[in-house]
Amino acid sequence: AQSVTQLDSQVPVFEEAPVELRCNYSSSVSVYLFWYVQYPNQGLQLLLKYLSGSTLVKGINGFEAEFNKSQTSFHLRKPSVHISDTAEYFCAVSNTGGFKTIFGAGTRLFVKA
Amino acid sequence: NAGVTQTPKFRVLKTGQSMTLLCAQDMNHEYMYWYRQDPGMGLRLIHYSVGEGTTAKGEVPDGYNVSRLKKQNFLLGLESAAPSQTSVYFCASSYTEGLTDTQYFGPGTRLTVL
Numbered sequence: 001a002q003s004v005t006q007l008d009s010q011v012p013v014f015e016e017a018p019v020e021l022r023c024n025y026s027s028s029v030s031v032y033l034f035w036y037v038q039y040p041n042q043g044l045q046l047l048l049k050y051l052s053g054s055t056l057v058k059g060i061n062g063f064e065a066e067f068n069k070s071q072t073s074f075h076l077r078k079p080s081v082h083i084s085d086t087a088e089y090f091c092a093v094s095n096t097g098g099f100k101t102i103f104g105a106g107t108r109l110f111v112k113a
Numbered sequence: 114n115a116g117v118t119q120t121p122k123f124r125v126l127k128t129g130q131s132m133t134l135l136c137a138q139d140m141n142h143e144y145m146y147w148y149r150q151d152p153g154m155g156l157r158l159i160h161y162s163v164g165e166g167t168t169a170k171g172e173v174p175d176g177y178n179v180s181r182l183k184k185q186n187f188l189l190g191l192e193s194a195a196p197s198q199t200s201v202y203f204c205a206s207s208y209t210e211g212l213t214d215t216q217y218f219g220p221g222t223r224l225t226v227l
Binding site: 004009032036041042043044045046049051090094095101103104105106 | 117153154155156157158203205210213214215216217218219220221
């Protein structure tokens with residue numbers, strides 16, 4: 001069985017500071033990993049995904065994530081955040097088929113001026 | 114393209130009432146899903162469909178029914194609403210990109226059951 005753990009429920013950070021949102025997963029088979037962002041009162045949007053190949057994945061809005069198979073992690077990073085990055089971020093894992101996608105509980109990022 | 118749309122955006126029901134949530138997608142995706150989102154619990158899959166005329170249970174199907182009569186539409190029904198079904202409901206659709214699916218989400222329906 002697969003599972004996803006987002007290690008922080010809330011992350012406050014000042015504008016222009018770097019941020020890392022942590023995600024660990026467990027799975028007995030090969031996995032595909034995703035980060036989604038949810039802005040207030042909106043649906044989820046895909047930020048980035050890891051399917052295969054390079055372990056460093058670049059996404060939209062300057063975010064990137066690194067797949068670390070030995071540590072079963074897929075942490076999301078941004079070197080300098082903006083107020084507009086305030087949102088909830090979800091890590092997700094699947095193996096084959098979207099109906100097997102498991103979402104983490106979410107991390108709420110607060111960017112302060 | 115409108116992408117994935119959901120109707121209605123908000124709804125308040127009394128315990129025991131019924132309602133249907135409509136999801137529509139114009140991307141010709143085969144797969145469609147209904148999730149519920151509750152604080153601190155992420156998204157949980159209610160039901161899904163792998164094609165027109167087919168549906169299957171997800172993680173939390175009890176109290177819900179679904180239908181996929183047309184490829185572009187996926188309906189979620191609550192026959193007798195309960196306060197435990199107060200939640201935000203998201204519909205998604207997906208296509209297979211080689212190895213796995215990428216899901217596209219609607220804006221959500223906020224449901225309150227009194």
